[in-house]
Amino acid sequence: MNWNARDLGNLADGLKYNVPPGTRPLVMHQLGDGQDQIDRLFWGYKPAWYKRPPVINARLDTILKKSPMWRALLGRRVLVPADGWFEWTGDVGDKQPWYIHSKDDGPIYMAAITAWQPGKAD
Structure with missing residues (x-):
């Protein structure tokens, strides 16, 4: 991949310093035509049949063992660049x-991983 992470702030809308679930962080991918691309994709996933709030994270061992909902997405990988994140304890x-x-x-x-596909609505 040929992206320069230091140039991400020059993209439309600039960088975001708080990216909670439900927002659209920048992601780096090669989906679609296989070329390096950067897009803002929605953080969360909820298939039409899923009865709970959108899922925002999943453990790989859970995906591989128990959840057919996720397996189809394993080939749709992206990178999310960040300065860091917060973990809360207590x-x-x-x-x-x-x-x-x-x-x-x-x-x-x-x-x-993402369910996003180029040219399709979220």
């Missing part, structure tokens, strides 16, 4: 955020 009502990032403050790339 009791309900008394949570402490911990900012996780690279030691040199360089970009990190989080692996993700």
